[in-house]
Amino acid sequence: MDDSSKTKERLLSELARLRQKLADLEASESARQTAEITRNAVVPEMRSGAGGVPGVGISRDVTERARVEAAAEFKRRNDELQLQRLRVFKATMRTVQDIVNNLLNALQLVHLEAAGHVPAEVLAVVDRAIQDAAVKLTTLADLETVTEKEMALGLGIDYPGAGS
Numbered sequence: 001m002d003d004s005s006k007t008k009e010r011l012l013s014e015l016a017r018l019r020q021k022l023a024d025l026e027a028s029e030s031a032r033q034t035a036e037i038t039r040n041a042v043v044p045e046m047r048s049g050a051g052g053v054p055g056v057g058i059s060r061d062v063t064e065r066a067r068v069e070a071a072a073e074f075k076r077r078n079d080e081l082q083l084q085r086l087r088v089f090k091a092t093m094r095t096v097q098d099i100v101n102n103l104l105n106a107l108q109l110v111h112l113e114a115a116g117h118v119p120a121e122v123l124a125v126v127d128r129a130i131q132d133a134a135v136k137l138t139t140l141a142d143l144e145t146v147t148e149k150e151m152a153l154g155l156g157i158d159y160p161g162a163g164s
Contacts, residue, residue: 004095011092018088022081025074086146089157093141100137104130136161 111126140159149158156162 004099008092008095008099011088011095015085015088015092018081018084022078022085025077025081086144089143089146090141093137093143097137097141100133104133 107126107130111123111130115123136159139161140157143157143159147158148155149162150156
């Protein structure tokens with residue numbers, strides 16, 4: 001197994017680990033938000049003071065503040081995970097781009113050798129396929145946000161020109 005294949009496998013493994021970590025964080029945040037925050041709720045309280053004399057106290061409700069703080073922490077963690085995912089994606093794309101560009105260069109050599117032996121229409125189709133692949137790889141490598149979409153082979157990356 002060559003170094004680029006090992007690197008690709010390592011990056012894909014890291015991407016899977018980060019996706020699981022994000023799912024775990026989202027699940028724990030959802031559970032935390034559904035739990036009622038009762039710390040310091042505003043409730044009149046009847047208490048017996050010294051010598052059996054009743055007293056009244058009021059506590060302040062900070063539920064909303066705690067919810068906002070929890071939401072801000074969740075957003076910060078989510079943003080951090082998205083940044084990590086983008087770094088892994090870009091590293092994977094650079095590796096894929098290197099591998100496929102080597103293949104496209106080899107196809108161009110075959111194209112040059114085939115000139116005169118293969119109909120011009122076939123060579124034009126090969127040229128268009130090479131250029132189309134190069135443009136799509138460049139577009140993928142330049143993405144700043146990663147949006148997933150369902151594809152024929154499973155989950156993929158949505159990018160401008162993906163439909164063509």
